[in-house]
Amino acid sequence: MREPTVRKQNIHHNHLKTRLIIFGTLAILLVVCSFFSEYLCPYDPYLQDLGNAKAAPSLAHLFGTDRYGRDMLSRVIAGSRTSIYSTLLLVGFITVFGTIAGIVCAWNGGRLDSVVMRISDMFLAFPGLVFALAVAAVLGGGVQNAIIALAAISWPKYARVARSQTLAQKETVYIRAARLSGCSSSKLIIKHILPNIFGPVLVTAMLDIGTMMMELAGLSFLGLGAKPPVPEWGSMLSDTRNLLATHPWVTLAPGFAIFVSVMIFNLLGDTVRDWLDPRNAR
C-alpha cells in the first residue's frame, strides 16, 4: 500500500519545483520591472493631454487614456513601483520587527513576554483594516502613513509565529546542550534559533504579500494612501470609478494590475509553503 503514496509524492515534488521556478521568476520579473518602471513607461505618466482624454485602448495607448489624457499603461507601470515596493517594504519591516519581538519575548519570558503579548492581543482584537483606517486618518494621507498604519496592525501575527516556534526550539535537547557548553544567548539565537524558525516566518510573509498589497490599495482607494497625481493602483481605481460604466478600460487597467500581481505573489507564497513543508521533504 505504501508504494503509490511515495510515487505520488515524487510527482508532486517535481511539479513543485516547476511551480517554484515559474512563480519565482514571475515575481522577480515583477519586482525588477517595477524597479525600472521609469524606463519602461512609454509615456510620461504625469503628462496631461486633454485633447486625447478618455481615448479607448489602441496601439498607441494599449490601456487607453484617462480623463486627463494620461496614458494608462504608463500610469499602471509607474504605479507598480509605488504599489509593489510599498508592499515589500511593509512586509519586510513587519517580518523583521515581529520576529525580533517574538524571539525576545520567548527567550526572556516573564513579565516582558506577558506585556508584549497582551499588547499584541490588543492589536489582534481590532478588525485590521478598520484600525489601519483610524491610524491613517490620525496621521493623514500619504503612502508612508498608510504603511505605518498597516505595520502597526500586522506585526503581532509575526511575533506570535516567531514566539511559538522559539518556545518549541528553546526546549530542544540540542539547544540545552549548546547552552551547557557555554554558548551565549545571542549566538544561540542567531546560529540556532533563527535558522530553525526561518521557514514558518518566511511562509507567513510570502502569503501576506498579496493581502498587504490589497490592503494598501484599499487604503489608497479610500483616499488615505497615495495622493493624486502619484500613480498608485488603489487610488487610480478610486479616481476613475466614475468612469467604470462609460469608459471601463480606465478602471480595468489598475484593477487588472492588482489582480495579476496579487495572484502571482499568492501562488508563489503557496508554493513556498508546500516547498518548505516537511511532508514534501526533499
Add this chain to the structure above:
Amino acid sequence: MKLKKLYAIALSVCLGISLLTGCGGQKQEGPEKPDTSAASAAAAEQSEEKKTLVIGDTTFNASNEEYDVNPHNAYSGWACIRYGVGETLIKYSDEMEIQPWLASEWENVDELTWKITLRDGVKFSSGRDMDAAAVKQCLEHLLEVHDRAQKDTKIASMEADGQVLTIKTSEPKPALLNYLGDPYGCIIDVDAGFENGIVAGTGPYVAVELKTDDHLTLVKNENYWGGTPHIDELTIRTITDGNTLANALLSGEVQAAYGMAYESYPLFQNDDYRISQIATSRCFFGKMNFDASSVCKDPAVRKAIAMGIDKEGFVAVLLDGNGYPANGTFPSGFAFGGDKVTAESYDPEGAKKVLEDAGWTDSDGDGIREKDGQKLTVKWLTYPSRQELPLLAESAQATLKEIGIEVDVNCTADHIEAVKEPTAWDVYAMANVQCPTGDPEYWFTVFATSDATKNQGKYNSAKLDELEAKMSQTFDPDQRAELAIEMQQTVLDDHAFVYCSFLKMSMISRANVSNYTSHACDYYQVTADLDIQ
C-alpha cells in the same frame, strides 16, 4: 470512512437548506402580510396610493454650510428654498429679473424707504397667517443672527400695518429687494421655533424630520396657497459621492438627483431619464491668499497662476462641455458680464516669463522654481462635494507644473475650517453662484471688499472699496453695470481671483418624474408642480 462521508452529506444538506431558506425568506413576506388582517390590508392600499419621491443631492451637507433648513443659519436657506420649505418676498425670472412672490407689489417711496405689500391668503405651515407683523418678526430675527443679511440689506427699521410692510434702510440700498430674494430671505414663522433646524415656512412642503449630512423628510403642505402639491412624502438624501449618486439613480433608490458628476451624464442620456439643464452664474474660481506667509502675496505668482490654468481644456474635457470658460466674475448673459472685462488667458510661456522676471528661477533643476531659498509650492485647497473641483485641482496641478509651480492639493470636506487658517492654503478653489440676486453688488460684498464676509484671503484694495461705496449709492442699473465692470477689472488686474468656468447646472430625474427643473439662479428645485407618475 463511512462516518466521514455521513458527516459530509449531513453538512452539505444543512448548507443547502440554509441557502434555500435564505432565498425564500424574502419572498414569503410579501403575500403573507395582507392576509393577516383587514386593517393592514387597508394600510397597504393606502401606502400604494401614497406618492413618494426621493431626491439625491451631493451638496446638501455641512461642508456646503447647509446644515438644516433654517434660513437664518449660514447657507441653510439654500436647502430651505430648494426643497420647497420656504419662499422669499420676490422670485427671480429665468432672466434673473425680480418678480412678485410672497410680496405682491412694492414701491420705492424714497431712497431709504420701501413699501412692500404682501400677498393675501398665505399661511405658514404652523397655521399662522403671513402678515406684515410676521414678516417683520422674521426679518428682525434674521438681522440679529445673520452676518451677510445685516451687511447686505442695511435695514434700519420696519413698520407693519396689516399686509403692508414699510422698510427703512440706514443708507440707500438700490438692490434691497434683490437681496431679500436671497435664500436667507425665506419668510418663516419665528414663533414656530427652530427646533432641530426645522422651521415653518410658506412653501409647498413641510419639513418633518432632518439629520444633517444624511436626509431630510418632507410632507406636502395641504394648505399651500399656490395649489396642492402632488407628492405626499418627499425625501432629500445627502449623497456626497457622485458615483454613489449615479448608482442610486440607476438602481431606483433615488428618483431624481442634483449635483451629478458630468462624467456620469452619458448613463442618463436616454429615454428612461430626463435631464433639465440651464446655464447659471455658478462659477468655479480660485481665491488667492494675501497673507504674508503665502507665496500668493507675490503679484507675479498670482499672475502666473492666472495665466497657467487651461480653462478651455477644463471646460471642454473635464466638464464634458457642460459649462463655459470664465473671463470675469459674471457670465456673458449679464449686462456687466462676459467679455466686458479682460482677464489673463492661458499662456504658459508668458507665465514662465512673468516668474522669471520676478526672480523665481529653477536653480536646482527639479522643474520647480525657487526664490531666496523658498520653493514655489502653492497649497491648493478645495473640496469634493462639487464633483469637478478635484478635477480642476489636478488639471491645474499639471498645467502649473509646466511653468515651474508645484501644486500641493488638499481636497477636503473640512474646507470651511481649513480656509480659516491663513497658513494652510494659498489658493482656495470653490464653486459659487456669482449673481444669485441678479445684481452684481452681492458678489463683491461677500467675497472681495476688505470687510467682505467671505474674504478669507484678506484681499484689500482701496480702489475696490471706493467703487463699492459708490455702487451702494447708485440706483440706475446702467451705472451699476458700469461700476460692476470697473470693479471686476480691478479685481482681475490685482489677480486676486482667478475665474475658471461657469457651469450649466443640471438636474436629472427618472422619466416618470415631471417638473423637476433647474433654474438660472440655482435656488428653486422643488415646487408644487413636482410630480411622479
